[in-house]
Amino acid sequence: MENNGEDKMVEMSFNEKDRNIKRRVVEKRSGDNEIAKEEEEESKESSIEEIFSTKEVPPWQKQVTLRALVVSFVLSILFTFIVMKLNLTTGIIPSLNVSAGLLGFFFVKTWTKFLEKFGMLRQPFTRQENTVIQTCVVASSGIAFSGGFGSYLFGMSDVVAKQSSETTNAHDIKNPALGWMLGFIFVVSFLGLFSVVPLRKIMIIDFKLIYPSGTATAHLINSFHTPQGAKLAKKQVRTLGKFFSFSFIWGFFQWFFTAGDGCGFVNFPTFGLKAYENRFYFDFSATYVGVGMICPHLINISLLVGAILSWGIMWPLIDARKGSWYSADLSPSSLHGIQGYRVFIAIAMILGDGLYNFLKVLTRTLLGLYHQLHKKDTVLPVSGRSSPEDPPSLSYDDEIRTQLFLKDQIPAWLAIAGYVTIGIISAAILPQIFPQLRWYYVVVMYIIAPPLAFCNAYGCGLTDWSLASTYGKLAIFIIGAWAGASHGGVIAGLAACGVMMNIVSTASDLMQDFKTGYMTLASPRSMFLSQIIGTAMGCVISPCVFWLFYKAFNGLGVPGSEYPAPYALVYRNMSILGVQGFSALPKHCLTLCYVFFIAAIVINGIRDAVGKKRASYIPIPMAMAIPFYLGSYFAIDMCVGSLILFVWQKVNKSKAEAFGPAVASGLICGDGIWTLPSSILALAGVNPPICMKFLSRGTNVKVDTFLGS
Numbered sequence: 027m028e029n030n031g032e033d034k035m036v037e038m039s040f041n042e043k044d045r046n047i048k049r050r051v052v053e054k055r056s057g058d059n060e061i062a063k064e065e066e067e068e069s070k071e072s073s074i075e076e077i078f079s080t081k082e083v084p085p086w087q088k089q090v091t092l093r094a095l096v097v098s099f100v101l102s103i104l105f106t107f108i109v110m111k112l113n114l115t116t117g118i119i120p121s122l123n124v125s126a127g128l129l130g131f132f133f134v135k136t137w138t139k140f141l142e143k144f145g146m147l148r149q150p151f152t153r154q155e156n157t158v159i160q161t162c163v164v165a166s167s168g169i170a171f172s173g174g175f176g177s178y179l180f181g182m183s184d185v186v187a188k189q190s191s192e193t194t195n196a197h198d199i200k201n202p203a204l205g206w207m208l209g210f211i212f213v214v215s216f217l218g219l220f221s222v223v224p225l226r227k228i229m230i231i232d233f234k235l236i237y238p239s240g241t242a243t244a245h246l247i248n249s250f251h252t253p254q255g256a257k258l259a260k261k262q263v264r265t266l267g268k269f270f271s272f273s274f275i276w277g278f279f280q281w282f283f284t285a286g287d288g289c290g291f292v293n294f295p296t297f298g299l300k301a302y303e304n305r306f307y308f309d310f311s312a313t314y315v316g317v318g319m320i321c322p323h324l325i326n327i328s329l330l331v332g333a334i335l336s337w338g339i340m341w342p343l344i345d346a347r348k349g350s351w352y353s354a355d356l357s358p359s360s361l362h363g364i365q366g367y368r369v370f371i372a373i374a375m376i377l378g379d380g381l382y383n384f385l386k387v388l389t390r391t392l393l394g395l396y397h398q399l400h401k402k403d404t405v406l407p408v409s410g411r412s413s414p415e416d417p418p419s420l421s422y423d424d425e426i427r428t429q430l431f432l433k434d435q436i437p438a439w440l441a442i443a444g445y446v447t448i449g450i451i452s453a454a455i456l457p458q459i460f461p462q463l464r465w466y467y468v469v470v471m472y473i474i475a476p477p478l479a480f481c482n483a484y485g486c487g488l489t490d491w492s493l494a495s496t497y498g499k500l501a502i503f504i505i506g507a508w509a510g511a512s513h514g515g516v517i518a519g520l521a522a523c524g525v526m527m528n529i530v531s532t533a534s535d536l537m538q539d540f541k542t543g544y545m546t547l548a549s550p551r552s553m554f555l556s557q558i559i560g561t562a563m564g565c566v567i568s569p570c571v572f573w574l575f576y577k578a579f580n581g582l583g584v585p586g587s588e589y590p591a592p593y594a595l596v597y598r599n600m601s602i603l604g605v606q607g608f609s610a611l612p613k614h615c616l617t618l619c620y621v622f623f624i625a626a627i628v629i630n631g632i633r634d635a636v637g638k639k640r641a642s643y644i645p646i647p648m649a650m651a652i653p654f655y656l657g658s659y660f661a662i663d664m665c666v667g668s669l670i671l672f673v674w675q676k677v678n679k680s681k682a683e684a685f686g687p688a689v690a691s692g693l694i695c696g697d698g699i700w701t702l703p704s705s706i707l708a709l710a711g712v713n714p715p716i717c718m719k720f721l722s723r724g725t726n727v728k729v730d731t732f733l734g735s
Contacts, residue, residue: 074248075423075547081152086434086549089154090556097133098162098556099563101126105167106567108698110575111313113176114582114589116652116660118317123164123243125266125691130159131250132263153251154548160243161539161553162560165532169564172494172531173211175572176591178502178520181598185583186591190361190598197462197514202576206459207569213452214525215561217472218532219554220448221479223441226540226550231428233398235487240541247546262688269689273312273696280310281704283718292588295720296662302720304337305657314660316693318667319686324642325649326661326668332650333658341368352612361599365585366612368655369599374619375651376596378626380496386634387485387493394488427544434549445476452525460521462514467505471525478526479533486534487541494534498527499600506604515605520597532561578705592656626651667693 105122112119134151141147173179180186182200200206222229229235249255284290291310295302318326344367348354356363361370453468478497486492506519536557543553581587583594608616626647633641653661667690674682721729 073422074545075426077252078153078248078547083430083547084149084152084154086552086555088149089152089548089552090158090559091149091155093134093137094130094155094158095162095559097130098159098166098560100133101129101159101163102166102560102563102567103571104695104699105163106170106564106571107701108313108694109167109170110175110568110571111589111698111701112317113171113593114575114591116314116656117176117593118314118321118652118660118664119171122167122691122694123160123239124246124687125695126163126167127156127160127243127246127250128259128262128266128688128691130163131156131247131259134159135256153247153546154543154552156247156250157244157542157546157548158552158556160247161542161556162563165535165539165557165560166564166567168531168535169211169215169561170568170571172215172528173207173564173568173572174520174524174527174597175568177593178498178523178527178597179207179210180583180591181594181596181601182517182520183583183594186594186598189365189585189595190602198516200460200517202573204569204573207572208565209455210459210521210524211565211569213448213455214528215532215565216558217445217448217452217475218479218529219536219557219561220441220445221476221529222483222533222537223436223554224438225480225483226436226537227432229483229487229537230540230544231431233394233484233487235484235537235541236490237487237538237541238490240538241545243538244542244545247542258684262685265685266688266692266695269316269692270696270699271692273316273693274700275696276310276312277697277700277704281700281707282714283716285714285717286719289714289717289719291718293720299720299722304342305659306333306337306662307659308662308666309659311660311663312693312697314663315667315670316690316697318664319671319690319693321664321668323668323672324646326664328645328647328649329653329661330658330665331645333653333661335650336368336371336654337658340371351614362612367615367618369595370611370615370619371622372651372654373596373600373603374623375626375647375654377499377600378623379630379646379648379651380493380499382627382630383491384493384496386630387488387491388481390488391481391485395484427547430547431544431550434551436550436554456521456525460514460517462509462518463505463521464509464518467508467518467522468525471501471505471522471529475526475529479530482530483534483537487537492531492534494527494531497530498523501526502597502601503604506601509605511605516598516601519601519604523597523601532557574705574709575701578708590656596655 105126108122109119131151134155138147138151174181180202184199184201187199250259280291284292293302294307294310296308297306301307341364344351345364348364352363352366358365360366449469449472453465453472456463456468457465482493482497501522502519505522506515509515509518536554539553539557540550542548543550575589576582579587579589582589583591585592611619629644629647633644633646636644671682671686671690674686
């Protein structure tokens, strides 16, 4: 499943952003436009703009305020820590749009009420300003994912390279350094913003694309600024604050017991020591309990099914063939041993799922585009004014929104000039950062990127699936093979992945934000500017936060450590496959890869064939693949979160739907922000005072005997 999960946040495309975390707000739609259309009809009937008709819409210059940017910067740091921690642990990143919108509303509303009390308020807080904050925060924290700090970028390092093969070449390694990471992120993160700007009217007004995540965010922000919504938002923020405090204190408490490897609650053998050896345990992570509450139930069940299939059945059976299928003398982390089966079978499932969904969304995109171009009665005049050709059913809301959306134009020449200028600059700079990535590779990618960005943005408007990671993987194989093994094809492929992934990802994200702005009457100019500002913030914040993780935590990127960065190894091995082929795989591994690649395609086909209701009982291959390499501990955490929400919905459904996201966000934010003080303590050399370990009875007797002697 390649959707917003993997591009907004898991490598999971099931997301940003899992079939989709965000789609929760859009009645859990799974790519079917009918539900979204019904939602749009309901919004027309309620006439949101009539509710706000007495409030003046500020000009675009007053929508991007200093206070909005200050709040955005603070929240960007918070959410970047959260996304980075998730990136470097399991790679599963939930949608944080609700949290960003809610906290942005709370901070600015509190500030404006304080000023109003003393008669100092000059400009009231509007939904347009709230939209700017949400856009800025999501654009900024999104760089933590699309920047590849837990995938392709860190996959260049020698830490990950040592896990890929026994011998590595110097030209296939690029270790992290703050300087080149800042330069790389800056030159690749802005191009996507300019690639689809001229098409915003076609996408939003003419084609009337739904963009479910953007629509859901707009409904959320609109509701905050009604009297009833403001009251509910206060209660939601209070709930978020309670669970934020609990999660932060729980993270602090756990820290005291982690004075060595394998210490602390995170290593509690919940189901026994044998199950613990096979990575079946509950690790008391507030973060992943919260993630489980946000993710759809099917995602969590799919993760657990994948964990049982791999760590419960397959890996013990393959391990029993040690000495026959692979050498018994190999280290546990060698890709020529059992680790090779874990990594490459997971890659096969991810690629199979990605290929299926890529072709599926591409087909829908082309068919949808064909029908749109042949239905002239759905196209509005460029001016937005009524004419005999206008659809007779155009609502009051759409009239107001269309008029304001077309009012503040972004000149097409500015977008084209911006794309060409940044393209020339980056084509000159990228080969300086990565000598393996020739300038003509970059030019070719920039020529083909705009059509791919359009396809991704259009497909995202139809289905809410962003396939940015799939385009990135295609770049890995194409550019890596073009460069060749002897000319640094591994690094060239990984760098190309970053270039392509950033362009197509930011293009779809920008169009989602244009849809949000359209429905909240935020100017396209303020949306575009807030995206640029948010991206610029992210280009500084994300590398700095990663650098803090890199310097503070020993063993970053090493399997079994606190931050194993699992997708770094996955992406590097994809690049190696693209350059060197399958010769290094252990016995029967390639056959198993073929089986699971085909199985992923077949399972997806069955899910689409049986209909939505029955498909909710069939696991999702992308979600199943993640525990193949990592284990099941986080899947158990997420299933606990899912169970809590399920029981809550049975007891009080309305309360669960209103406050469930706030509880989940509090758990994620509190545990995520604890990472900042814990990393500062690590850098300062302050170590936890206690090591809490769990031993078997026999081992404990031996330890007691040893200590007694």
